[in-house]
Amino acid sequence: MKNLISTLFIFCLINCTLIAQNTISGEVICRNGGLLANVTVELTGGTIGIMTVVTDNTGTYTFNDVPANEDYNIHLEKDGNSLSGVSTYDLVLMHKYILNISNDGPLFFLASDINNSGSVTILDILILREIILGSGGPWPIGPWRFATDDYDNTTASGYVDDVPVVNLQENLTINFVGVYVGDVNGGSVDTDCN
Ligand SMILES: [Ca+2]
Numbered sequence: 229m230k231n232l233i234s235t236l237f238i239f240c241l242i243n244c245t246l247i248a249q250n251t252i253s254g255e256v257i258c259r260n261g262g263l264l265a266n267v268t269v270e271l272t273g274g275t276i277g278i279m280t281v282v283t284d285n286t287g288t289y290t291f292n293d294v295p296a297n298e299d300y301n302i303h304l305e306k307d308g309n310s311l312s313g314v315s316t317y318d319l320v321l322m323h324k325y326i327l328n329i330s331n332d333g334p335l336f337f338l339a340s341d342i343n344n345s346g347s348v349t350i351l352d353i354l355i356l357r358e359i360i361l362g363s364g365g366p367w368p369i370g371p372w373r374f375a376t377d378d379y380d381n382t383t384a385s386g387y388v389d390d391v392p393v394v395n396l397q398e399n400l401t402i403n404f405v406g407v408y409v410g411d412v413n414g415g416s417v418d419t420d421c422n
């Protein structure tokens with residue numbers, strides 16, 4: 229009997245490890261703090277292949293029953309080609325950024341780096357100017373981009389658009405801020421921002 233219990237215990241231990249599952253969830257907000265709907269969130273990797281959810285008016289996403297002990301990638305994207313929130317005033321702010329007289333933090337930088345080169349230069353201004361003159365798009369990247377709430381370009385912390393999850397061991401909460409590229413001052417009033 230003792231041997232049987234030991235065998236069952238070992239069997240359970242192995243299988244419990246194999247079927248352990250977790251939840252990956254979070255919230256996507258706008259720069260003004262509103263909840264951002266219609267963001268496509270993809271979870272890829274491990275044995276699941278790909279799982280996709282779209283945020284609703286609560287701005288939340290949830291992946292249930294994600295197998296533990298595996299590696300994943302979370303990717304966010306959202307369509308957009310409106311100039312809502314993008315104006316010549318943003319060009320002025322970018323000029324000031326280049327001249328070191330205006331910098332309102334990491335999200336300001338992310339919205340200003342139009343070509344995703346890792347710096348804000350006169351080329352970004354020229355590209356955004358063409359977008360404005362052309363009444364919208366195409367953006368080199370985006371226009372929506374998604375930064376984790378710990379994103380900071382000056383310290384290389386946090387992630388944008390893609391978040392790696394290595395060896396999932398527990399339930400994770402990963403929150404994002406949606407940034408509309410070109411809307412440097414974050415004045416966009418997107419209809420999906422609740
Ligand atoms: Ca750039």
Ligand SMILES: [Ca+2]
Nearest residue numbers: 313411413415
């Ligand atoms: Ca703006």
